[in-house]
Amino acid sequence: MKVACFSTKSYDQESFDRILPEHGHKFTYLEAKLDKYTVSLSEGYDAVCTFVNDHLDETVLKKLARLGVKNIVLRCAGYNQVDLKTAEELDFKICRVPAYSPEAVAEHAFSLILSLSRKTHKAYNRVRDNNFSLEGLVGFNLFGKTVGVIGTGAIGTAFCRIALGFGCKVLAYDLIENKGLKALGIEYVTLDELLSLSQIISLHCPLTPGTKHMINATTLRQMPDGVMLINTSRGALIETKSVIRALKNRKVGYLGIDVYEQEEDLFFRDLSEEILLDEQIARLMTFPNVLITGHQAFLTKEALTQIAKTTLENLDQIEQNKSLTNEIKFSKQKSLYP
Ligand code: NAD
Numbered sequence: 001m002k003v004a005c006f007s008t009k010s011y012d013q014e015s016f017d018r019i020l021p022e023h024g025h026k027f028t029y030l031e032a033k034l035d036k037y038t039v040s041l042s043e044g045y046d047a048v049c050t051f052v053n054d055h056l057d058e059t060v061l062k063k064l065a066r067l068g069v070k071n072i073v074l075r076c077a078g079y080n081q082v083d084l085k086t087a088e089e090l091d092f093k094i095c096r097v098p099a100y101s102p103e104a105v106a107e108h109a110f111s112l113i114l115s116l117s118r119k120t121h122k123a124y125n126r127v128r129d130n131n132f133s134l135e136g137l138v139g140f141n142l143f144g145k146t147v148g149v150i151g152t153g154a155i156g157t158a159f160c161r162i163a164l165g166f167g168c169k170v171l172a173y174d175l176i177e178n179k180g181l182k183a184l185g186i187e188y189v190t191l192d193e194l195l196s197l198s199q200i201i202s203l204h205c206p207l208t209p210g211t212k213h214m215i216n217a218t219t220l221r222q223m224p225d226g227v228m229l230i231n232t233s234r235g236a237l238i239e240t241k242s243v244i245r246a247l248k249n250r251k252v253g254y255l256g257i258d259v260y261e262q263e264e265d266l267f268f269r270d271l272s273e274e275i276l277l278d279e280q281i282a283r284l285m286t287f288p289n290v291l292i293t294g295h296q297a298f299l300t301k302e303a304l305t306q307i308a309k310t311t312l313e314n315l316d317q318i319e320q321n322k323s324l325t326n327e328i329k330f331s332k333q334k335s336l337y338p
Contacts, residue, residue: 001025001046001071001319006034006054009268012075015304016312023312025319039063047071047318049311052295053264056082065090073314074328075307076298077154078234080207084330095314095326099154101303106158108297109202109232112256116228116291117142143167148198150191150214151205151233152178159202160186171198174205195222200230207234217242226253232297235261240280247287255290258297267294 005012008029016027027049032038034054040063042048048069050056056072061083064070074082074096087094115121118139126133147168149156156174160181163170170186172178173194182188195201201223205211215229215238223229229252231238240261246252260267262278276282284290298307310326317324 001315002044003027003047003049003073003315004042004045004069005029005049006032006038006041007051007268011299011304012051012308015308018305019308019312023316025312025315034060036060036063040067042069043067045069047073047315049073049075052076052078052081053268054081056087058083058086061086061090061092065092071315071318073311073318075311078206079328080234080236082328084328088330093318093324094328095311095318095324096328097307097310097314098326100298100306100310101300102154102158104300104303105155105204105232105297106162108258108293109155109159109204109230109256110162112230112232112258112291112293113142113200113202113228116254116256116289121291122288142200145169145199146171146197148173148194148201149186150174150194150201150203152181152186153204155232156202156204157181159204160184168200191219192222195219196224198227199224200228202230203233203237205233205237207236212236213239213242215239215243217245220246220251223251225251227251228254228256230256232258235259235263240284244280244283247284247290253289255284255287257284257291258293259295260284260292263295 003025005027008031013029020027030041032041034048034050036059039060042064050072070092072092072094077096077098079096082094119137123137143166145168147163147170149160149170149172152160152172152174157178160170160172164184171189171194172181172186173189173191177188213236220242243252243255247255260281266278266281284292314326
């Protein structure tokens with residue numbers, strides 16, 4: 001199939017080019033993000049391949065349909081950026097990469113936790129400045145701490161296993177309980193219990209209308225003072241203005257985020273020569289106890305290889321008119337996450 005690949009970075013191209021010959025699809029790599037201004041670049045292609053911040057809203061989907069491009073392969077797990085209802089009405093085929101390396105994201109969540117708990121981000125800068133003082137670097141042990149995990153799917157499960165390895169007590173909240181995790185000693189509790197009992201809270205549920213701003217002024221109030229909050233899932237799970245207030249009044253003692261509510265205009269680009277206009281991320285960066293990475297939790301060699309492999313297999317299945325293993329459909333999601 002002829003595929004227009006949007007939002008391409010060098011690491012995407014390398015991982016796809018390595019195995020493309022095994023599949024026979026023809027990729028055109030585009031740096032542009034897919035949106036209403038760039039959608040016409042899809043003309044003449046059989047499919048578009050997109051990433052987390054490409055727009056697959058009603059306008060773009062209607063234009064794609066008019067261009068006769070009715071196949072979409074997402075090279076990511078999350079699909080909150082897709083208007084699934086419109087896509088289904090227009091008879092699109094959409095596949096994602098449901099699990100490429102859950103460990104990549106879970107391990108990154110732990111790298112945020114460990115950097116914050118041991119202040120490695122501060123120590124790194126100090127030592128480079130020949131400042132070997134330990135003043136202000138007192139951390140805390142993870143051993144024996146209570147960690148709350150919201151969402152125990154593929155990534156949440158990998159995260160729980162790592163937390164158990166550190167000797168943490170692990171509480172979990174999900175709409176569906178994972179029996180395997182319970183057997184390992186994970187305790188499922190209500191969301192209220194998790195919020196009030198956990199010293200570290202890590203978010204691993206998808207962004208849906210039901211989970212948007214699940215961390216807000218009310219839920220933040222339920223957490224213990226000085227809580228560590230980690231988000232490697234989707235930015236809009238956290239209401240940013242509320243978390244800034246909670247950092248100011250020390251309710252939140254540590255914040256580690258790989259995703260940000262307004263990341264679309266910032267992440268995946270080098271803006272080092274630009275003036276930052278986003279007041280909220282600018283404020284977040286002033287806190288010494290906030291660590292931000294730019295949506296890199298997925299970025300390991302293993303994950304990139306798996307993303308390319310599954311995306312190309314999804315295209316093979318579409319081309320061969322086979323049943324689609326990784327298809328996402330509005331009707332199916334609606335029953336999963338009402
Ligand atoms: P998954 O589908 O395997 O698991 C999601 C889990 O969340 C499921 O168990 C589901 O039942 C649960 N869930 C749904 N609604 C919930 C709710 N209201 N409350 C509690 N739990 C709920 O997905 P995954 O592969 O584990 O990925 C989780 C999320 O991580 C993705 O949706 C994506 O947004 C994000 N992600 C981020 C990166 C990154 O690089 N930062 C990479 C991959 C995925």
